Amino acid sequence: SYELTQPPSVSVSPGQTASVTCSGDKLGSKYACWYQQKPGQSPVLVIYQNSKRPSGIPERFSGSHSGNTATLTISGTQAMDEADYYCQAWDSSTGDVFGTGTKVTVL
């Protein structure tokens, strides 16, 4: 089965930059997207097609892709950005695959 690995947790100070990575075999040949999930809420798409932001998502959220790693970057992190973040890719043999998830804590 296809797997996407993320760090369990990332800590960041307010106003600083948080980076969340997502690694997977052959991820370099796939597009990745990212979801934000706050406690008790449904996930929200924040990045799709590696680096595009849906309407309404703040510019401080950005995405990049290098080799087999996708990265979500939150610039000027705010307290409201504290949440779980999941990457997702699509594989022809396994369908949608979600990453293991990263808890971003704003200290």
Next chain:
Amino acid sequence: QVQLQESGPGLVKPSQTLSLTCTVSGGSISSGGYYWSWIRQHPGKGLDWIGYIYHSGSTYDSGSTYYSPSLKSRVAISVDTSKNQFSLKLSSVTAADTAVYYCAREVAVAGMLSVEYWGQGTLVTVSS
């Protein structure tokens, strides 16, 4: 604005079939072009894709399904365009199927799917 709402029993006995329905508003399943998905999240855990159904918009299309390999033998997703709903059936459930179940609409962009809209989720507990 598309909205999705899950409905169904919150408690299912072991070995029985879990059945959930997702009602779509603000958009029509029969307009075609989207993937209607079920995704679950075990308590305190990450997201697990269950499967989706794609409806082309054709009157005679009952939908094409694609399931997670790990659940394929127990899952069935169907669509009822007359009610603008799609449904999930998961058979032979065990306690390991206890989770929050989300219905969602996915869109294909550049060869990959991403979820545009999520339902609010419904907790299903498997217990006798």
